[in-house]
Amino acid sequence: MVRRSGWAAAASAWLDRWTERLCALLLAIMLLDVGLGIFGRYVVELPVTWTEELARYLMIWVALLAVSCGVARREHIAVTMLFHLVPQPLRRGLAVAFDVLAFSFFGFLFYFGLGMTADGATQYATIFGMTMTLPYAAVPVSAALACLQIALVCLRDLGGQEAASEVHP
Amino acid sequence: MTVVLLSLFGLIAIGFPIGYALGVAGVVGMLQIGGPEFMAMAPQRFFAGLDLYTFLAMPFFILAGEIMNRAGITERLAAFADSLVGYLRGGMAQSCMVSSVLFAGITGAAVAEAAAFGNTMVPAMEKKGYKRPFACAVVVAGSIIGPTIPPSNLMVIYGSLMGVSIAGLFAAGILPGLLMGLFCMAVIAALGRRLNLPKGERRPSLIGIIQAFRSSVLALVMPVIILGGILGGIVTPTEGAAIAVFYALFIGTVVFRQITFASLVEMLVRTARITGVVFLIIASASILSWWMTYERLPQMITSLFLSISDNPATIILMILLLLLVLGMFMDINAILIILGPVLGALAMSIGMNPVQAGIMIVLALNIGLMTPPVGASLFVLSSVTGESIERISAAMWPFVIAEVAVLFLVAYWPGLTLAVPRLFGL
Numbered sequence: 001m002v003r004r005s006g007w008a009a010a011a012s013a014w015l016d017r018w019t020e021r022l023c024a025l026l027l028a029i030m031l032l033d034v035g036l037g038i039f040g041r042y043v044v045e046l047p048v049t050w051t052e053e054l055a056r057y058l059m060i061w062v063a064l065l066a067v068s069c070g071v072a073r074r075e076h077i078a079v080t081m082l083f084h085l086v087p088q089p090l091r092r093g094l095a096v097a098f099d100v101l102a103f104s105f106f107g108f109l110f111y112f113g114l115g116m117t118a119d120g121a122t123q124y125a126t127i128f129g130m131t132m133t134l135p136y137a138a139v140p141v142s143a144a145l146a147c148l149q150i151a152l153v154c155l156r157d158l159g160g161q162e163a164a165s166e167v168h169p
Numbered sequence: 170m171t172v173v174l175l176s177l178f179g180l181i182a183i184g185f186p187i188g189y190a191l192g193v194a195g196v197v198g199m200l201q202i203g204g205p206e207f208m209a210m211a212p213q214r215f216f217a218g219l220d221l222y223t224f225l226a227m228p229f230f231i232l233a234g235e236i237m238n239r240a241g242i243t244e245r246l247a248a249f250a251d252s253l254v255g256y257l258r259g260g261m262a263q264s265c266m267v268s269s270v271l272f273a274g275i276t277g278a279a280v281a282e283a284a285a286f287g288n289t290m291v292p293a294m295e296k297k298g299y300k301r302p303f304a305c306a307v308v309v310a311g312s313i314i315g316p317t318i319p320p321s322n323l324m325v326i327y328g329s330l331m332g333v334s335i336a337g338l339f340a341a342g343i344l345p346g347l348l349m350g351l352f353c354m355a356v357i358a359a360l361g362r363r364l365n366l367p368k369g370e371r372r373p374s375l376i377g378i379i380q381a382f383r384s385s386v387l388a389l390v391m392p393v394i395i396l397g398g399i400l401g402g403i404v405t406p407t408e409g410a411a412i413a414v415f416y417a418l419f420i421g422t423v424v425f426r427q428i429t430f431a432s433l434v435e436m437l438v439r440t441a442r443i444t445g446v447v448f449l450i451i452a453s454a455s456i457l458s459w460w461m462t463y464e465r466l467p468q469m470i471t472s473l474f475l476s477i478s479d480n481p482a483t484i485i486l487m488i489l490l491l492l493l494v495l496g497m498f499m500d501i502n503a504i505l506i507i508l509g510p511v512l513g514a515l516a517m518s519i520g521m522n523p524v525q526a527g528i529m530i531v532l533a534l535n536i537g538l539m540t541p542p543v544g545a546s547l548f549v550l551s552s553v554t555g556e557s558i559e560r561i562s563a564a565m566w567p568f569v570i571a572e573v574a575v576l577f578l579v580a581y582w583p584g585l586t587l588a589v590p591r592l593f594g595l
């Protein structure tokens with residue numbers, strides 16, 4: 001049983017590691033971008049009007065991509081008092097039901113997020129020549145990633161030790 | 170409507186993550202209203218809920234706090250606090266509280282502070298003969314000061330949603346935060362003899378204070394510079410937060426030489442992960458709050474309150490009790506996004522100043538971090554130290570009373586919150 005789900009655990013960890021690295025990179029760019037905005041406003045006058053908007057979209061990408069990292073390590077905050085009172089076999093079933101429901105939610109966001117992203121092609125950001133496709137794409141892309149992680153951790157926890165959804169800061 | 174609310178509270182109660190439950194309940198609400206155009210609203214609200222420039226301040230303040238902590242600032246602040254009050258009975262607990270106040274000017278989230286202090290100060294206090302539940306209680310009570318004295322993530326969220334000046338909220342949080350520190354120190358002093366808290370080992374010395382001050386002065390001026398810039402209207406809160414990160418990086422790499430590239434990457438990763446958890450709740454709650462507005466739930470809540478009483482003092486009391494009770498069970502970011510605008514508007518409609526109303530709501534929710542059964546700071550301390558939540562809670566009630574007393578002062582004494590903003594002309 002453990003061996004069968006070993007690949008799911010490995011795949012989840014691999015995906016988590018690369019997603020968090022991408023998030024860290026985007027966060028660093030976001031910081032530099034806001035820094036450039038401050039520099040361009042207070043130190044040397046630079047014609048940089050796009051820094052605020054870019055920073056906003058970077059922030060949304062970072063936050064939403066990181067949602068799948070929270071899935072991978074079950075870091076999303078939950079109130080688990082009652083959950084831990086449930087007898088063990090039932091608890092396992094409940095954990096799977098949670099994963100199915102969460103998968104449906106992110107699947108929903110993915111499907112309708114695709115439509116929003118397609119519509120974004122006709123809307124323009126105030127950044128020179130950019131449409132809203134790229135910013136909006138954060139929703140379906142990260143929802144798909146979250147779905148994938150939910151499926152992987154569900155398999156991992158079914159095969160491995162007991163499904164733990166602990167409270168984390 | 171009942172289906173939506175039942176699915177929300179039912180799912181959260183049985184342990185479904187709050188960030189998902191808010192979104193599921195919001196989607197159920199949209200399905201009930203019906204029509205494909207409403208389904209398409211869900212991802213739009215999810216996106217728009219995060220699309221606020223002011224929100225950038227949150228990850229930046231988290232990152233700045235991480236860097237300052239890694240740079241060894243916590244220890245230096247603790248040493249400075251110890252030089253001031255360490256000689257008293259219960260001196261370590263007192264200096265832990267003073268450190269919380271000093272660290273509050275750097276951090277915007279209670280949980281990060283609770284983790285940092287829980288790791289270092291609780292073992293140190295235990296070694297000096299303090300009981301562990303009491304040491305934990307001191308750290309938890311102190312951690313509530315972090316998001317009360319600016320910067321504060323909750324103030325950023327509230328200000329962004331309500332169109333209230335974040336700088337004004339930051340200024341207004343200073344006095345209540347200091348008062349909370351003083352009240353908690355009074356509690357420690359009052360309990361000192363009864364709990365037989367150890368006395369400090371040495372007398373205070375002016376030279377000792379000056380030395381500790383010099384070693385921590387770079388950390389102490391950080392909040393002065395950042396908040397001065399924000400309160401003075403020179404920089405926006407987001408810019409101030411970014412400057413805080415650059416300042417912390419400068420201190421950590423050039424002055425104290427504690428930060429390496431690898432540790433910076435690690436801190437960026439951790440900041441991103443925390444941001445993901447918090448922002449999922451914000452984004453999902455935005456779906457639900459759209460549904461609430463569509464169903465005119467805010468008006469219903471408001472008229473329910475007003476039907477019970479039209480006396481402002483009573484309405485404020487009801488708001489406080491509602492927030493304190495909800496804060497015992499729910500994540501405070503979620504409560505703030507869903508109910509903050511409703512209760513804020515209600516408080517303003519009975520003549521409360523928007524800034525005072527904001528601080529009152531933020532403070533009431535912060536207290537929810539320390540109240541059992543579900544309190545984030547409480548959980549962190551319990552998991553960091555291995556002490557049980559029950560025993561920490563039992564040692565903590567005097568501090569809860571002290572901090573609730575400050576909350577009531579904030580709610581019924583406008584001068585306490587508004588004096589500092591007025592000083593800055595905010």
